[in-house]
Every structure is written in structure tokens, then in C-alpha cells.
Amino acid sequence: MDENILGLVAGAFTSVAMLPQLIKVLKEKDVEDLSLLMMLFLITGLSLWVWYGVLKDELPIILSNAFAVVVNIILLSSYFIYRKK
């Protein structure tokens, strides 16, 4: 199989797997299950993966990790908007 197609399919699966969490938070405005530390680790790691993808010039790595960064930044923003004061 062409490696780029394989990477894009893999990225589609791991991207779709993140959506239920995002939808739940946006719908219920409930961020109790989110861990701030975990989101910061994830955003750091995923951003480094984007950088890795750029250096290696691999589009599937760049796209799927950039998508994950966006999802986690929305989750992080929701955390600060909706957390109980």
C-alpha cells in the first residue's frame, strides 16, 4: 500500500477517536474529567510531532498531529471557560 495513504488512513482513525471527548465537553460544558497537566503534555508532544513531520517532510504526520493539536487547544480553552470557579 502507498505509505502516504496508509498514514492518512491511520491519521483518520486516531483523529476520529478524539472527537467523542471534544463533542462531550462542548455539549455538556463539563470539564471535570479533563486533566490540565495531561492536556499540556499532549499539546507539547503533539506539537513536537508536527515539527518532526515538517523535518521529515511527511504530510500524514503533519496533518494528523496538527488536527490533534487543534482539538486539544479547544479542550484546553474549554477547561478554562467552563471549570468551576
Add this chain to the structure above:
Amino acid sequence: MDENILGLVAGAFTSVAMLPQLIKVLKEKDVEDLSLLMMLFLITGLSLWVWYGVLKDELPIILSNAFAVVVNIILLSSYFIYRKK
């Protein structure tokens, strides 16, 4: 920066970010927050990423995704062991 080191650091961050969920489930034996469908999507996507890493011969991709597959298989097993009958 050497690309392999960058990839390994990125993988370390995204791997560590998965651990709180795993520890919580193993400690509290509470799998209510886990979504079966999401885990199946993740395991499928992560396994395809391992395959991608093997085809591209990229160790950071293989290691970090293989680790994530193992974590999610443990979560999946816990789901079936601990879910309320």
C-alpha cells in the same frame, strides 16, 4: 536537532499523557468513562501507525505507537473485566 531524538522526545510526551487514564482505571477499577468504540478506533489507528512506521523504517513512530497500542489493549481488557454486568 536530530530527527530521531525529536521523535523520541515527542513520543515520550504523548506516551506520558496517556498514563493518568490507565493508572486511574487500574486503581479505581472504574471503566465507566471509557468508550468501547473509541478504544477500537484508537487501537486500529495506532496499529496502522505502527505499520506506517515499519514501512518508513522510523523507530520513533514504531515505538510510540506500539506503546500506545499496548496501553489501549490494557484499557480494552480492563473494560471487559470491570464493566458492570
